Amino acid sequence: MQPHQLKIYNSLTREKEHFTSLVPGHVGLYVCGPTVSGESHLGHARPYITFDVVLRYLQHLGYKVRYVRNITDAGHFEEEGREAEDKVSQKALLEKLEPMEMVHKYTSLFHKGMQMFNNLEPHIEPTATGHIVEQINMIETLIERGYAYPVNGSVYFDVAKYAAAYPYGTLSGRVLEDQLETTRELDGQDEKRNKADFALWKNAPPEHIMRWKSPWGEGFPGWHIECSAMSRKYLGEVFDIHGGGMDLQFPHHESEIAQSTIAHGHAPVRYWIHNNMITINGKKMGKSYNNVIKLSELFTGNHPLLQQAYHPMVVRFYILQTHYRSTLDFSNEALQASERALKRLWEAYILLKKLPAPHGEANTAVNEALNLQIRNICLELTDFMNDDFNTAKVLANLFELCPIINSINGGQIDPNALTPATYSLLQESMPVFIEDILGLQPMQAANNGKLEDVLKLLIEIRADAKKRKDFATSDTIRQRLEASGIFLKDAKDGSVSWSVE
Secondary structure (H helix, E strand, C coil): CCHHHCEEEECCCCEEEECCCCECCEEEEEECCCECCCCCEHHHHHHHHHHHHHHHHHHHCCCEEEEEECEECCCCCCCCCCCCCCHHHHHHHHHCCCHHHHHHHHHHHHHHHHHHCCCCCCCECCECHHHHHHHHHHHHHHHHCCCEEEECCEEEECHHHHHHHCCCCCCCCCCHHHHHHHCCCCCCHHHCCCCCCEEEEEECCCCCCCCECCCCCCEEECHHHHHHHHHHHHHCCCEEEEEEEHHHHHHHHHHHHHHHHHHHCCCCEEEEEEECCEEECCEECCHHHCCCCEHHHHHHCCCCCCCCCCCHHHHHHHHHCCCCCCCEEECHHHHHHHHHHHHHHHHHHHHHHHCCCCCCCCCCCCCHHHHHHHHHHHHHHHHHHHECCCHHHHHHHHHHHHHHHHHHHHCCCCHHHCCHHHHHHHHHHHHHHHHHHCCCCCHHHHHHHHHHHHHHHHHHHHHHHHHCCCHHHHHHHHHHHHHCCEEEEECCCCCEEEEEC
């Protein structure tokens, strides 16, 4: 292992930096998880696939990684661009469910989606509701140190006071003065000393379902404080890598830095990694554009913008074809091209496993130029991953190997043109990078091995649609499964069985 060769683009310094872990041989990795007030969508696929590859590669280098990814099951109210509200509690009221019932439902769907993408599980997955005590303790510390203040049962962080003593806005590039001028008049603004101050704790009105006792009265935690409290508990006051989407740089990660710096006396994170966003046909994904595609819709094709259903491995492959810091535009044409490309890659990969090994004797068939080409392509795979996890270049190199493999299989290239060393390097490199690091699986194998899990997910989605009297979605799921030779049978007791014909 040569960890000093790995370079990571640090969002905080805006430079690629050589990665060195705080504790040799160990890495602390924290990634902001979903707010489980609704079903996960295409926008969630990119960060979690991106950081799954980061995890896989760090482990490939020999690091023992502690990967922490939280679940936001309370709070997540924002002072930037929306009315301040508890998203989980509000959605529970809309769905007429107990909040924890809804949280369980959407957390389960999120987990199933991640399994279908072949993402490794985090080592620790803490929830906001399971760490109320830690959040309250941190808020008390911020008040004691003079950087937070209670008002009417709520508590706010004093951004202006922090900015006067510490660098503020370095991560996001935000200027406090501009923020003060552009911040909208939102709920609770009259309680704040400054418009830019953010809530650490919110007083719960009588009708609010989710509420906890605190020194300031009954209420619920803010969004930003949960990640600071949980990352400190499981990774320490300083840890190696904090990840998330670029949309979280402000206000979420900027607020994390501020409150953790005051609570600990120093900055909490050594390397910040942010993935760019997914656009859809050139437009930002959002409810106002009616272009939010849920994972279940992506896998079934049941969305007006989709021409077909897309296999989870096709989506994973499509995401990894672009560097994580570049914008990725979603379109049916792009997904269909990815589907064809993935099939070509797997066909060559299967052929590679069947290629005859060259004999070890010296002979005139050895092609030195071809051997050099293959060795360079294989060795560059590590170089590209060391260059800020450049999966796009890794895949490009893997495709350069495909015509060579096809030509050996087809007889256009003599197998003995490869030396035993080159043959071994080729046989070792492709499985490691395709399966272990990129986390790709053959679509057929993934279908066969996880068919039951996929069907359970679709049956749950269909049952939920029927419960909401969305019979169009329910019927579409049944019809599309039948078209694939999978038939559902509804029993009188409400259970559903399936058969393949």
